[in-house]
Amino acid sequence: MTATQARQAQPIGVFDSGIGGLTVVRALSARLPHENIVYFGDTARVPYGPKSPQVVREYTAQDVAFLMSHRVKMVVIACNTVSAVALDVVQKHARVPVVGVILPGAAAAARVSVRRRIGIIGTQATVNSGAYVHAIRSVAPDVQTVSAACPLFVPLAEEGWMDHQATRLIAREYLFPLTLEKIDTLILGCTHYPLLASAIAGAVGAGVTLIDSGEAAAADVERQLDENGLRNTSTERPHLQFYVSDIPAKFAGIGELFLGQSMGRVRRATVDGSGVAPLV
Ligand code: DGL
Numbered sequence: 001m002t003a004t005q006a007r008q009a010q011p012i013g014v015f016d017s018g019i020g021g022l023t024v025v026r027a028l029s030a031r032l033p034h035e036n037i038v039y040f041g042d043t044a045r046v047p048y049g050p051k052s053p054q055v056v057r058e059y060t061a062q063d064v065a066f067l068m069s070h071r072v073k074m075v076v077i078a079c080n081t082v083s084a085v086a087l088d089v090v091q092k093h094a095r096v097p098v099v100g101v102i103l104p105g106a107a108a109a110a111r112v113s114v115r116r117r118i119g120i121i122g123t124q125a126t127v128n129s130g131a132y133v134h135a136i137r138s139v140a141p142d143v144q145t146v147s148a149a150c151p152l153f154v155p156l157a158e159e160g161w162m163d164h165q166a167t168r169l170i171a172r173e174y175l176f177p178l179t180l181e182k183i184d185t186l187i188l189g190c191t192h193y194p195l196l197a198s199a200i201a202g203a204v205g206a207g208v209t210l211i212d213s214g215e216a217a218a219a220d221v222e223r224q225l226d227e228n229g230l231r232n233t234s235t236e237r238p239h240l241q242f243y244v245s246d247i248p249a250k251f252a253g254i255g256e257l258f259l260g261q262s263m264g265r266v267r268r269a270t271v272d273g274s275g276v277a278p279l280v
Contacts, residue, residue, distance in 0.1 A: 008232045011036035011239070012221065013072030015063045018046030018244075019158065019251060020191030021078030022258035024101070024214035025240070028076070029261075031218045032225070034232045036239045038070045040269060044246035047154055049123025049190070053085040056125060060086040062271040064093040066243070072096060073230050076221055080105075080189045080213060081123050084131035097224050104220040105187050105213030106135035110143055112209050113185040119178040119208070120147040121200075122189030123154070132189055146181045150174045150193070157192035160254055167196060171203035179204055187211045195258065243269035 001009070012032075014025055018041045025039055042048075042063055048056045060082050067075055075094040077083045082090070083100035090098050109118050120132040127149040136143050153174075156167045178186065186208050188194050194212045201210060225231040232238075242263050244251055255263050 004229070005233060007073060008230055009036060009234055010071055010073040011038045011241070012074045012076060013038050013040070013067030013070060014076045014078050015040040015067055015082075016042070016078040016191055017048035017059075017081065018043045019255055019258055020154070022255055023191055023194050023212075024076065024078035024217060026258065026260045027212070027215045027218035028221060029238075029240075031222055032231070034235055034238055035225075036232065038067060038072055038241045039243065040066055041242075041244045041251075042271060043244040043251060044271075047123070048079060048081040049125050049151060049154060051125065053125065053129070056081060057086045057089045059271070060089045061093055064090050066269060066271055068094060070241075074099065074221065074224065074228075076217065077101065078191055078214065078217075080191060081125045084122070084126040084129040097228055097230075099217055099221050099224060101213040101217045102131050102189075103135050103139075104216035105189060105211055106132055107139050108213075108216035109185045109187050109211045110136055110140035112211070113140075113143060115182065115184040116140070116143045117181060117183045117185075118143055118145050119175075119181065119183035119186040119204075120145055120189050121150045121153075121174070121178075121186065121193065122147070124149045124151055126189055132187060144181075146178055146183060148174055148178055150190070153190065153196055154192050157195045158254060160257065162195055163198060167199045168202060171196065171199040175200065175203040179208075183208060185209045185211060187213060189213055240264070242266045245269060245271050
């Protein structure tokens with residue numbers, strides 16, 4: 001193996017506050033089936049969404065240090081909350097290319113919106129940050145935006161209540177004000193929301209296009225891999241590694257639902273990158 005091939009075979013590091021970032025791993029695996037991936041979910045400290053930007057930034061620095069200890073060739077911030085309030089922290093600590101979900105999601109929405117009215121839903125921290133609004137303004141100044149935090153969607157997805165009447169009811173409650181604004185595009189600005197896509201689509205109506213920021217980010221990862229000569233040229237089955245900072249009973253079960261495939265062994269990691277122990 002040449003030095004270039006060895007570099008290309010290094011894993012992509014993906015992290016999230018917890019389990020939801022597996023939807024981004026799923027999008028990455030579908031688009032880039034030969035890439036090795038190291039995933040870290042900070043399940044001991046999830047959720048990040050209701051926390052202050054300062055705390056999220058502290059956690060983020062530790063999460064990135066853990067991924068860097070695995071010699072990743074690129075860092076993908078699956079978490080919208082981290083992408084919204086701590087992108088600069090990741091860029092400072094990662095000595096490799098970094099891809100977040102906000103700009104790719106915003107650009108994808110701006111490309112498809114015909115009426116130029118885009119809705120944004122996310123955690124409280126993501127909505128408060130205004131990161132999606134700024135990103136949309138930077139690529140499409142003519143677009144009007146309306147945002148709403150939907151905090152209950154995260155526990156509903158974690159509970160596996162994708163197609164539950166409670167989920168549909170809550171979706172209608174959260175999203176009705178957005179429908180009054182005549183949006184034609186809605187950004188699912190949180191890792192967990194793509195799992196609730198059918199309830200969300202039911203609440204906003206068939207005329208609204210849903211944008212999965214994770215899928216948009218996967219396209220950006222592919223572009224950046226190619227630009228940096230980092231795409232893995234091996235056609236062997238990729239090595240996917242999963243680490244979490246706690247032992248949530250449901251991680252593997254719900255995780256496989258998020259991922260759309262089996263996860264193999266999940267390991268426990270300390271977030272300062274100093275040690276790893278198998279889950280028991
Ligand atoms: N991963 C978070 C996000 O995408 C959702 C869960 C949380 O609040 O930590 O914003």
